[in-house]
Amino acid sequence: MRSYHRTVPAPADPPLGIDVIGVPAGAPVELEVRLESVSEGVYVSGSVQAPLAGECARCLDTVTDAVDVELGELFAYPDSVTDETTDADELPRVVDEQVDVEQVVRDAVVLGLPLSPLCAPDCAGLCPDCGERRADLAPDHGHETLDPRWAALRGRTFGEATPSAD
Ligand SMILES: [Zn+2]
Numbered sequence: 001m002r003s004y005h006r007t008v009p010a011p012a013d014p015p016l017g018i019d020v021i022g023v024p025a026g027a028p029v030e031l032e033v034r035l036e037s038v039s040e041g042v043y044v045s046g047s048v049q050a051p052l053a054g055e056c057a058r059c060l061d062t063v064t065d066a067v068d069v070e071l072g073e074l075f076a077y078p079d080s081v082t083d084e085t086t087d088a089d090e091l092p093r094v095v096d097e098q099v100d101v102e103q104v105v106r107d108a109v110v111l112g113l114p115l116s117p118l119c120a121p122d123c124a125g126l127c128p129d130c131g132e133r134r135a136d137l138a139p140d141h142g143h144e145t146l147d148p149r150w151a152a153l154r155g156r157t158f159g160e161a162t163p164s165a166d
């Protein structure tokens with residue numbers, strides 16, 4: 001069994017993440033990887049740790065977090081029984097005696113990401129009327145909303161003074 005510990009910069013293209021959150025390009029990705037030879041191929045296991053940056057799903061404020069996930073994937077040897085009985089998109093293959101750890105790391109990190117990151121568990125989001133963060137607004141913040149029918153009436157009453165024909 002071989003194992004190594006490496007710190008690599010996060011890739012920029014495609015980025016290591018999803019639209020709302022991911023590992024910033026160039027940020028250190030800490031890999032702890034073990035490669036184990038098994039009868040059907042190479043079993044890759046270990047862990048990945050990386051910082052995250054994203055956007056709060058409710059208020060769009062910046063969210064910083066970290067991901068810490070476990071890896072575990074069998075890379076099948078060409079011509080093994082596993083190779084014959086599975087598709088390459090189900091299980092990766094050992095190609096030229098190499099394993100592409102990047103794809104496994106990518107899959108593990110993406111699975112470990114929050115689908116809707118929040119700046120705080122109780123984030124109150126944005127005011128639907130002015131778009132400001134509720135956290136920055138007064139507790140009694142609100143907008144006077146006028147019923148559109150009344151608004152129309154008010155427009156007519158206080159609007160342009162139409163000269164009377166009489
Ligand atoms: Zn928020």
Ligand SMILES: [Zn+2]
Pocket residue numbers: 127128129130131132141142143
């Ligand atoms: Zn508002």
